[in-house]
Amino acid sequence: MADHIELIVEKFPSQQEANALLARLYDVVEPDMVYGEPVTQGEYTVITAREVTMALGVGYGGGGGVSPSGQNGETAESMEKEEESGGQSAGYGGGGGGGGTATGRPVAVIEIGPSGVRVEPIVDPTKIAVAMFTTLGTMGVMLLKMVRQARAI
Amino acid sequence: MQLGNILSWETREGPAINAHGRTVTPVAQALHLHTPFGGLVWNRPVAVLVDEGGMVTRQPIVDVTRIALWAMAGGAALALMITGLLGRGSRATGE
Numbered sequence: 001m002a003d004h005i006e007l008i009v010e011k012f013p014s015q016q017e018a019n020a021l022l023a024r025l026y027d028v029v030e031p032d033m034v035y036g037e038p039v040t041q042g043e044y045t046v047i048t049a050r051e052v053t054m055a056l057g058v059g060y061g062g063g064g065g066v067s068p069s070g071q072n073g074e075t076a077e078s079m080e081k082e083e084e085s086g087g088q089s090a091g092y093g094g095g096g097g098g099g100g101t102a103t104g105r106p107v108a109v110i111e112i113g114p115s116g117v118r119v120e121p122i123v124d125p126t127k128i129a130v131a132m133f134t135t136l137g138t139m140g141v142m143l144l145k146m147v148r149q150a151r152a153i
Numbered sequence: 154m155q156l157g158n159i160l161s162w163e164t165r166e167g168p169a170i171n172a173h174g175r176t177v178t179p180v181a182q183a184l185h186l187h188t189p190f191g192g193l194v195w196n197r198p199v200a201v202l203v204d205e206g207g208m209v210t211r212q213p214i215v216d217v218t219r220i221a222l223w224a225m226a227g228g229a230a231l232a233l234m235i236t237g238l239l240g241r242g243s244r245a246t247g248e
Contacts, residue, residue: 031180033196034179035198040172047177051195051216052194052197053194055191057190057192107198108216110179110201110214112177117177117201121214121216127218128218128225135225138229146240
């Protein structure tokens, strides 16, 4: 029985390995990930600034059990094996999975020149337009539902 | 700033950049969410510290796109809430 449990534990990834993987996630926290390398051209130096998001998830599970001997429907071969192992049979199973995503979006450009330092925001009109139409569409559908419900009453 | 072992919020300064007689230090803020089975990190630029002749000024970095998106989401939520409340009111008077 103890051998079976040891085999189960060895087969599954440990929490420490999962934590080590998650710790790699925090490499994103450094300001170097947000600010790009400065680029100098003539009298101006430009630094890009971006927003970075990273998410990671892992999961695993497993189980095992030991069944007593003497159950109906066993074959002669399986009964012999049970006798060798002291009258018990064990089984185990498990699985794991994980996933992650990383996104980046430009936010601003920092310009350093003879006249001073200027921060120029970067506006993403496509993103704003898509969000606006999605919001308006969703609101329209919900309002239509409310109006129909009100008329039904 | 930390909320137990799950949520933390920190501000970090990056390496200073010397250019054209000025020293510019970038500042970033990071939000961490960590659980035993997963984590999330959101890192964004916040400001730059400009050191010009000993005088340090802070120039904030405004994320116009994010503000516009949140304003839209907030406006939509508010409009739906108001519409829902008005609908409930009219149903109550109708009964």
